Amino acid sequence: MQYELAPMEGITGYIYRNAYVKYFGGMDRYYTPFIASTGLNHKELNDVLPEHNAAFMLGEEENAGSGETPPPRLVPQILTNRAEDFLAIADRLRQMGYSHVNLNLGCPSGTVASRGRGAGFLGVPRQLDAFLEEIYKKCPLSVSVKTRIGVADMEDWEELLGIYGKYPVEEVIIHPRIQRDFYKQPIRWEGVELALQQWERTGSGIPICYNGEIHSLAEYQALRQRFPQIRRVMLGRGVLKNPFLVKQLGQWENRLQATGDAGDENVREPETNEDNRGKQSSEYCGIGGYRESEAGTAREQRRKVLWAFHQELLDGYRKIMSGDQNALFKMKELWAYFGESFPGKEKALKKIRKAVSMAQYEAAVREVFYSKS
Ligand SMILES: Cc1cc2nc3c(=O)[nH]c(=O)nc-3n(C[C@H](O)[C@H](O)[C@H](O)COP(=O)(O)O)c2cc1C
Structure with a gap:
């Protein structure tokens, strides 16, 4: 299983990420909270400066094949609906040594979404398609997408999946809520089912990463049972609540692999x-x-x-x-x-x-x- 730390604006900046890696680790990828200004403001710049992120890999995997475990990858996230702004920010990041960026199509905040950015961008699929066409044509970095499954309902989700499927999307991280669900409404599992079915039907090779409400081992086990084919999980608030969470999940996975036994007396359900x-x-x-x-x-x-x-x-x-x-x-x-x-x-x-x-x-x-x- 590949584990990824969710971007969380105001919390998972470089101070948090460095402390987390030092004392816990266990994530394969870390995302920066979103960058929204073309010029990179003071806070955004500090967050991505290579000297503040020495524990992470910014570029390609240099040690691939050497037998050494490479450091976890750090992926800066960009929030915009203007291709030229996306490309300008990505270029700054390329100059700093980054080889991968993520596009935010999930932010539900009213001020962001009403201006057609974040999850709001999902409400205009044709414009989103044109935006993606331009960035995938011109961006020298690989680009992944973090997405919700609609704005007011799930009606456009199938079309949106078709649009993602047209481009060399490095990974699609799906948070199966619509914009109007914000962070509290129940997960819409049918959104994940649809994505998996469509991917299978079309033979899309784009990896899917699941994100949302995996805050305990029990929730993780339920996800694994429901969607055994999912091999990537992004964890957010669960890690803020219990920084040992990813270790507990990894221990359970190891035990499962070694013995085929899903029960483990040493890995306990976290108390809340x-x-x-x-x-x-x-x-x-x-x-x-x-x-x-x-x-x-x-x-x-x-x-x-x-x-x-x-x-x-x-x-x-x-x-x-x-x-x-x-x-x-x-x-x-x-x-x-x-x-x-x-x-x-x-x-x-x-x-x-x-x-x-x-x-x-x-x-x-x-x-x-x-x-x-
Ligand atoms: C305080 C806070 C800040 C967030 N900031 C971002 C962000 O900058 N970019 C983003 O894509 N998602 C952001 N999110 C959403 C999380 O990345 C994640 O998708 C969400 O919390 C659901 O996952 P979880 O249930 O594992 O927390 C934020 C969430 C919270 C609670």
Whole structure:
């Protein structure tokens, strides 16, 4: 299975990606949050600068065939509906050493979609076709697409699949929701079924990567059962909630390959705050989503890794941001997800949300990590 880290604007910038690779890793690809300005603004430029991304491979796989595992690939994502802007941004990225870019056809935000960009571009298939024709003709980099399956309904999805099938799309990442579903409506599995059927019928060799709501091992297992032919999965909020997630999925896959047995006592279903309500924290530790019944040293080890990861992020943001308030804001944004790695710690998590100074924040974080309840 190929695992990919989803782009998440405001969270998975280079500080997060570098800290994640250092303490967890396990992804084959990482995507940058979208770049939308032709000139690359300060934030966008910093995010893709090669010196900020030394842990990643920007160009072609140099070590192919050497027997060494190449570093994971970093793929910058572009959000635009103007071919000339796409080509201008791609050219800047090529000059920095990148060999691959991704097109955002999934952003559901009202301001983006109403201007015909992101998922909004899916509402005008003919214009999208013309755009793709031009970029695939002129762009020297390989281009993948991250797409939703429609705007107001799924009516155009078949046509859109036909359009993608005309071009040498490096990979199609499908988030099976329409623009109006935003991030909360149920997944439309029929969108994935249609894509797989159409691909099979037309003999398209374009790899499909599935994305959406794989936030636990159980959700991953259900996906594998439903679509065993899918060999690529992009993970987003599940990793923010539980950075050990990809390791758990990989362990399960290895076990499956080795023994053909889908059950694994060592790979446990991550606990969530939701599951844990009302239970004693002595019974459920939940560090990194594992149960308390595990050996204490393994749990302690995971706590240490999460702590080091947290400190690396905090230090990183404090270094690049002006003033602690901005770093505080950034960390709180992450805790909206990361907090799920600490079931039973609701009181301390609330203190993080309410912290107005760095001192208050750091005390609340220590409480989350090290208090008994
Ligand atoms: C805070 C946030 C920011 C996001 N930013 C981007 C983005 O820049 N580009 C993009 O293609 N998708 C973006 N997404 C969508 C995710 O990449 C992903 O498709 C979505 O979260 C569904 O996957 P998940 O259920 O695994 O999180 C964002 C999602 C969130 C929650």
